[in-house]
Amino acid sequence: MKDNNMNIQSSKHVLLTGAGFTKNFGTPLASEMWAEIFNHKKIQAQPKIKE
Numbered sequence: 146m147k148d149n150n151m152n153i154q155s156s157k158h159v160l161l162t163g164a165g166f167t168k169n170f171g172t173p174l175a176s177e178m179w180a181e182i183f184n185h186k187k188i189q190a191q192p193k194i195k196e
Contacts, residue, residue, distance in 0.1 A: 160178075168174055173181050181190060
């Protein structure tokens with residue numbers, strides 16, 4: 146039997162986007178991520194965002 150496991154090193158945070166598979170886990174679709182990121186309180190606290 147072929148081993149399909151992948152050993153991938155990544156940072157602490159990973160953004161998964163794609164064909165809607167993340168919606169099954171209660172997260173936004175890729176098309177909805179812009180609003181999620183832009184409306185985040187840390188992003189909104191940046192002065193250049195507000196200009």
